Every structure is written in C-alpha cells, then in structure tokens.
Amino acid sequence: MARFVIRRLLQSCVVLLGVTLVVFLLLQLVPGDPVRVALGTRFDPQTYEALRARAGLDQPLVVQYFDYLRRALTGDLGVSFRSGRPVTAIVLERLPATLSLAVTAVLFALVIALPLGIVSAMRSGSFVDHAARVFSQFGVSVPDFWMGIMGILLFAGVLGWLPPSGYVALTEDPARWASHVALPAATVGLVTASILTRFIRSSMLEVLSEDYVRTAEAKGLRTRVVVLRHVLRNALIPVVTVVAVQLASLLGGVIVIEVLFAWPGIGRLTFDAVQARDYPVLQGAVLLVAALFLLVNLLVDILYARLDPRITVK
Amino acid sequence: MSDAVLAVSGLTVTIGTRRGPARAVAGVDWSVQAGQTLALVGESGSGKSMSVLAATGLAPRAARVTGSVRLLGSDFTALPADRRRRMRGRHVGFVFQDPMTSLNPVLSVGRQVAEAGEEHLGLTRRAARTRAIELLDLVGIPSAAQRVDAYPHQFSGGMRQRVVIAMALACEPDLLIADEPTTALDVTTQAQIVELVADLQQRLGTAVVWITHDLGVVAGIADTVAVMYAGRIVEQGPVEAVFDRPGHPYTSALLAARPEPGAGGGDLVTIAGAPPSPHDLPAGCAFWPRCPVRGDARCEHELPPLVPVAGAHHVRTFYPQRPDGEGR
Ligand SMILES: Nc1ncnc2c1ncn2[C@@H]1O[C@H](COP(=O)(O)OP(=O)(O)O)[C@@H](O)[C@H]1O
Ligand code: SF4
Ligand SMILES: [Mg+2]
Numbered sequence: 001m002a003r004f005v006i007r008r009l010l011q012s013c014v015v016l017l018g019v020t021l022v023v024f025l026l027l028q029l030v031p032g033d034p035v036r037v038a039l040g041t042r043f044d045p046q047t048y049e050a051l052r053a054r055a056g057l058d059q060p061l062v063v064q065y066f067d068y069l070r071r072a073l074t075g076d077l078g079v080s081f082r083s084g085r086p087v088t089a090i091v092l093e094r095l096p097a098t099l100s101l102a103v104t105a106v107l108f109a110l111v112i113a114l115p116l117g118i119v120s121a122m123r124s125g126s127f128v129d130h131a132a133r134v135f136s137q138f139g140v141s142v143p144d145f146w147m148g149i150m151g152i153l154l155f156a157g158v159l160g161w162l163p164p165s166g167y168v169a170l171t172e173d174p175a176r177w178a179s180h181v182a183l184p185a186a187t188v189g190l191v192t193a194s195i196l197t198r199f200i201r202s203s204m205l206e207v208l209s210e211d212y213v214r215t216a217e218a219k220g221l222r223t224r225v226v227v228l229r230h231v232l233r234n235a236l237i238p239v240v241t242v243v244a245v246q247l248a249s250l251l252g253g254v255i256v257i258e259v260l261f262a263w264p265g266i267g268r269l270t271f272d273a274v275q276a277r278d279y280p281v282l283q284g285a286v287l288l289v290a291a292l293f294l295l296v297n298l299l300v301d302i303l304y305a306r307l308d309p310r311i312t313v314k
Numbered sequence: 315m316s317d318a319v320l321a322v323s324g325l326t327v328t329i330g331t332r333r334g335p336a337r338a339v340a341g342v343d344w345s346v347q348a349g350q351t352l353a354l355v356g357e358s359g360s361g362k363s364m365s366v367l368a369a370t371g372l373a374p375r376a377a378r379v380t381g382s383v384r385l386l387g388s389d390f391t392a393l394p395a396d397r398r399r400r401m402r403g404r405h406v407g408f409v410f411q412d413p414m415t416s417l418n419p420v421l422s423v424g425r426q427v428a429e430a431g432e433e434h435l436g437l438t439r440r441a442a443r444t445r446a447i448e449l450l451d452l453v454g455i456p457s458a459a460q461r462v463d464a465y466p467h468q469f470s471g472g473m474r475q476r477v478v479i480a481m482a483l484a485c486e487p488d489l490l491i492a493d494e495p496t497t498a499l500d501v502t503t504q505a506q507i508v509e510l511v512a513d514l515q516q517r518l519g520t521a522v523v524w525i526t527h528d529l530g531v532v533a534g535i536a537d538t539v540a541v542m543y544a545g546r547i548v549e550q551g552p553v554e555a556v557f558d559r560p561g562h563p564y565t566s567a568l569l570a571a572r573p574e575p576g577a578g579g580g581d582l583v584t585i586a587g588a589p590p591s592p593h594d595l596p597a598g599c600a601f602w603p604r605c606p607v608r609g610d611a612r613c614e615h616e617l618p619p620l621v622p623v624a625g626a627h628h629v630r631t632f633y634p635q636r637p638d639g640e641g642r
Contacts, residue, residue: 210415211410211412211415211416212415212416212417212418212419214372214410214416215408215410215416215417215418215478215481216418217372217402218370218372218402218403218406218407218408218410219402219403219408219429219430219433219481219484220399220400220401220402220403220404220430220433220434221399221403221429221430221433222399222433225429225433229421229429230418230421233418233420233421234418234419234420237420307420308419308420309419309420309422309465309467310419310465310467
C-alpha cells in the first residue's frame with residue numbers, strides 16, 4: 001500500500017508539473033502586456049518596471065518558465081499585481097474557508113443522501129421513494145443562489161437563528177464558525193445531496209439484484225446485516241467516485257455561493273483576480289485548486305483499494 | 315410421510331410482471347426425507363428454482379406464493395418472517411448455480427463462511443473464523459488456514475463452489491438445496507462437486523434437494539425424482555422406476571436426449587419446440603404442442619391429473635408410456 005501511495009504521489013507531481021506549464025502559459029496568452037493591463041489607470045512607470053522585473057517578464061520565455069518553476073518549488077508564487085503581497089500567502093489564507101465549506105457541504109449531503117438513497121432503494125415505489133425523487137428533482141433544478149437567498153431570508157431573517165453571511169475561522173471560534181458555515185454549506189450540500197441520493201438509490205438497486213445478496217438472504221442473515229454488510233459495501237464503491245467529483249468541484253470554488261454569503265474562499269479569490277486582471281494570483285489559485293484535485297483523486301484511489309479487494313495495489 | 319424434512323403441497327407461484335401475471339409454479343407436491351436426495355429435473359424455465367425459493371421464503375417480492383410448506387414439522391408459510399429467516403441458514407443451506415456471482419466480491423471467503431455461524435449459533439467472531447477454516451478444509455480447499463482470508467476472485471470456479479458449499483453447511487443444516495450447482499462448471503469439476511456433496515450428505519445425514527437438468531447426475535445421486543414441465547410435475551417417483559419405466563412422453567424424451575455418460579453437460583433442449591409461456595398456460599396438457607404421442611382431443615383441452623402408475627411412481631398424462639417404451 002505504501003508503494004502504491006508513493007507511486008501515485010509521484011504521478012501527481014508529474015501532473016502538477018504540467019499544470020505549472022499551463023498556468024505559466026496563461027500569462028503569455030493574455031493579449032497585450034499583462035502588467036500594463038493589470039495596472040490600468042493606476043499605471044506609473046516605476047511600478048510598471050518594478051512589477052515587470054519582479055514577474056521576470058523581461059527574460060526569454062524558457063528562462064522565465066524555469067525561473068517560475070524554481071521559485072514555485074520553494075513556495076514563491078510571485079506577488080500580486082494588485083496588492084504587492086506574496087501570492088502564496090494570499091491563496092493559502094483562502095484554503096481554510098474553502099476546505100471547511102466544501103467538506104461540511106459534502107458531509108451534510110452524505111447525511112441526507114445515504115439514508116434517503118438506501119431507504120428509497122429498499123422500498124422502491126413507496127412514499128419515501130417518491131418523496132426522495134421530488135426532493136432530488138427540486139435540488140437539481142432550483143438554482144443554488146435562489147435556495148441560498150431563501151435560506152438567508154428564513155434562517156437569518158424570519159427566524160434569526162443564523163448570521164446571514166460572513167466567515168469566522170474554525171480555529172478562532174468553532175461555535176461561530178459552525179453558525180456561519182451552516183447556511184452556505186446547507187445550500188451547496190442540498191444540491192450535492194440531490195445528486196447523491198439518486199445515485200445511491202440506483203447503485204443500491206443494482207446490487208440488490210445481485211446473486212450474492214440472495215446468497216446472504218439464504219444464509220438467514222438479518223435484513224440489517226444483508227443491507228449494511230453485503231449491499232451497501234458494494235453499492236458504495238461507485239458512489240465514492242461521485243462524491244469525489246462533487247468534493248473536487250466544491251474545492252474548485254462555488255463562486256455564486258461565496259459571493260452571496262461573503263465567504264472568503266478560493267472561488268471568490270479567483271473571481272476577484274480575474275476582475276482585477278491580477279494574473280499571479282489567478283495562477284496561484286489555479287495551481288492550488290489543481291493540487292487539491294490531485295489530492296482528492298489520490299484519496300479516492302486509496303479508498304477504492306480499501307473497499308474493493310479486486311483492485312490490486314501493485 | 316410424517317418424517318419429511320421439507321414437504322410442499324399445492325405450491326403455486328404467480329409472479330406479477332409488466333406483461334401480466336406469470337404462473338411460474340402451478341401446484342406442485344413433493345417431499346424429501348432425512349438423508350435422502352430428491353432431484354428436481356426439467357428444462358430451463360420449468361419452475362424448479364422458483365419452487366424451492368418460494369418454499370423457503372426467498373421468492374422475489376413480486377411473487378405471490380400459495381400452498382402449504384412444512385419444514386421440519388412446522389407450517390413454514392404461517393411462521394412470522396423473522397422465524398422463517400432464522401430457519402434459513404440454520405436448518406436449510408443453499409448452493410446456487412453460478413459460483414462466479416453467488417459470492418460477495420468484497421468480503422473474504424472466510425467471513426462469508428463464518429457469518430451464518432455468528433448469526434445462528436451465536437459464535438464469536440473468532441470462533442466462527444476457526445469454524446470457517448474447518449469447513450473450508452472439510453470441502454477440500456487446500457491450506458484452508460491460509461486461504462480463509464482470501465477473496466472470491468482469488469479462487470477458481472470449482473473452488474468457489476466449494477466455498478459456497480462450506481457456507482451452506484456452516485450450521486449443519488437438516489436440508490441442503492442445491493440449484494444446478496454444477497451447471498456453470500467444467501466436467502471434471504462437476505464430478506468432484508457431485509462427489510463432495512454425496513460424501514458430505516453421507517457424513518451429516520442431510521436431506522438434499524438437487525435441481526438439475528443433467529439426468530446423468532440424477533441416476534447417480536437421487537433417491538426420488540420429480541420431472542417438472544411448465545410449472546407442474548409431470549412425473550415423479552423412485553429414481554429406478556422413473557428411469558427404467560418412464561411413464562410420461564416428456565420423461566422418455568429427456569432420457570433419450572441424455573448425453574452419453576462423461577460426454578459433458580449437454581443441453582436438455584433437444585426436444586423440438588419450446589415450453590409454453592408462464593403468462594398463458596394452456597387449459598389442457600402443457601406438453602401437447604410437442605408431444606409425440608398426443609392421444610386425443612382431451613390432451614389439448616383437459617389437464618391430465620397426476621395419477622399413480624405403480625406405488626409412489628406418478629405420471630401426469632392420459633396415455634402413460636408402457637414399460638417397453640412404446641406409447642399406446
Ligand atoms: N424474478 C422473476 N420475475 C418474473 N418471472 C420470473 C422471475 N424469475 C423466474 N421467472 C419465471 O418463472 C418461471 C420459472 O423460472 P425458474 O424457476 O427460474 O425456472 P428453472 O429454475 O426451472 O429454470 C420462468 O418462466 C421464468 O421466466
Ligand atoms: S396428456 Fe396427451 S399430450 Fe400430454 S403428454 Fe400425455 S399424451 Fe402427450
Ligand atoms: Mg433455475
């Protein structure tokens with residue numbers, strides 16, 4: 001297993017190397033002079049020259065790339081065209097907000113989707129199954145920003161239980177973090193839960209018709225044991241992929257939700273960087289998201305190998 | 315016969331499908347005594363599997379089961395669902411047709427053999443594991459103590475079927491139901507599995523219901539045989555009587571179509587035509603369209619009753635075959 005993890009980590013590094021190239025070329029593809037464009041009306045010759053030199057734009061392309069790579073490896077991703085602060089610090093300070101929103105949303109989604117998906121498969125055609133279908137339809141067809149606004153109106157406005165927006169770090173005050181993350185996480189999680197419920201249901205139904213489930217029933221096991229030990233373990237294998245895709249896409253940022261809830265995540269950062277034409281920050285954000293994607297992928301592969309003994313970890 | 319381990323009578327299974335109700339089993343009676351083997355024989359789709367599944371409470375949800383089932387002296391169909399569940403695995407073991415699909419791919423074989431003992435005998439996880447190793451050894455898995463933690467995909471088909479048999483015997487059941495346990499295996503392995511079950515039956519005194527379409531196997535292992543056609547029993551009785559003096563044209567055809575011993579698992583479908591659909595069974599004899607005898611108009615319009623020909627030997631035809639093999 002350790003060798004498998006190391007091999008996958010090395011593979012991830014290769015991919016990440018490719019990402020740095022793409023991210024680097026991003027800057028070259030910008031029409032015109034990125035520094036001039038970024039500075040816009042704030043243009044003055046000294047700042048301009050300083051930023052250009054700092055970004056290494058006066059060097060040949062290949063030199064620039066290896067320079068970028070060398071500095072990236074030491075954790076230096078350049079400075080923001082806007083604030084002049086190091087990009088590494090700017091993107092990393094967004095990580096806790098993004099991680100806590102994405103993970104909470106996925107956990108929220110699983111808490112809803114697992115029981116709902118299981119019960120609607122076990123009792124397909126029942127009231128619960130129909131209710132779950134309506135819920136899923138609702139979740140995937142109603143826009144998330146609208147759900148977010150309704151959530152704010154209800155829980156922050158009418159009931160006054162939760163703050164309407166804002167972010168408090170988990171390390172700073174866990175209780176206040178929880179009250180702030182609840183609404184955005186529930187909003188995003190509801191959509192994810194809708195997708196997962198349908199998926200878990202159909203995966204369960206497929207496994208329920210397998211011969212080995214009949215074997216388990218023929219052994220006289222209790223329904224609970226048949227479902228949890230025999231059906232669910234198999235049904236969850238494909239679900240892991242879907243959960244991972246959902247998690248990865250949430251880690252990439254949920255711009256509308258982050259804007260709506262004033263959530264200082266990576267989505268918001270990316271959005272602002274694009275608006276401000278702050279290319280170094282954009283590069284840094286893309287790089288971080290790519291790294292998170294690769295990490296989720298690696299975790300999924302490990303989980304897969306644990307769940308399914310047919311996958312040999314060579 | 316009061317000492318029957320399992321006895322069904324008037325067992326009928328109707329399955330609700332999109333194309334309407336299908337009468338998969340249309341009133342069958344059979345029983346199996348302790349230490350004896352009953353063979354259920356017939357073409358694919360004749361209702362063999364459905365009759366044993368229905369008898370043991372494993373029929374699909376869409377199936378409506380009527381008739382009486384007595385398992386170890388109790389009225390099985392009248393028992394609450396939980397009591398029926400506790401009899402499965404404990405008193406009845408099952409071996410299904412395809413060992414490639416009947417084992418859970420994500421659980422070790424040892425775990426799958428052990429869990430019935432944990433459930434029914436109250437064994438601890440460790441005791442059940444020790445027992446699983448014994449059982450795997452009993453069914454001839456080499457180095458069982460090492461193989462106990464292996465997964466199904468690491469075994470061949472024949473070895474997997476041995477695992478399934480170990481699972482079925484985990485609680486030393488009174489009855490073993492083997493639904494075409496050798497059909498998916500190669501000839502050599504088939505013979506080994508047949509021998510294994512016969513041997514274990516001898517040792518444990520288990521009653522066996524053996525479903526097959528291989529009449530060659532039947533002669534070797536069965537005490538009594540019931541031939542099914544379109545959800546009904548068309549002939550049943552002691553194995554020698556049925557083999558030596560088949561009374562139903564279908565049985566004769568099956569026997570004639572039997573592959574040479576050792577020539578491999580030939581398909582039974584060597585009789586021209588196909589059985590009727592369970593969606594609309596004919597009012598008369600279901601074998602009529604294919605019957606080489608076809609006595610008269612009664613055959614087409616009237617259901618022939620199952621009548622005794624000699625002792626326990628029964629036949630469902632208006633025109634029983636004579637011992638010389640000729641029709642009337
Ligand atoms: N789950 C099911 N739903 C609908 N019909 C079924 C189902 N299982 C079996 N049948 C029908 O019941 C009849 C008997 O099937 P089965 O008992 O499996 O036959 P056999 O075991 O003799 O090959 C067949 O006509 C089959 O089409
Ligand atoms: S009842 Fe008639 S049609 Fe049916 S098997 Fe006998 S002879 Fe053939
Ligand atoms: Mg069958």
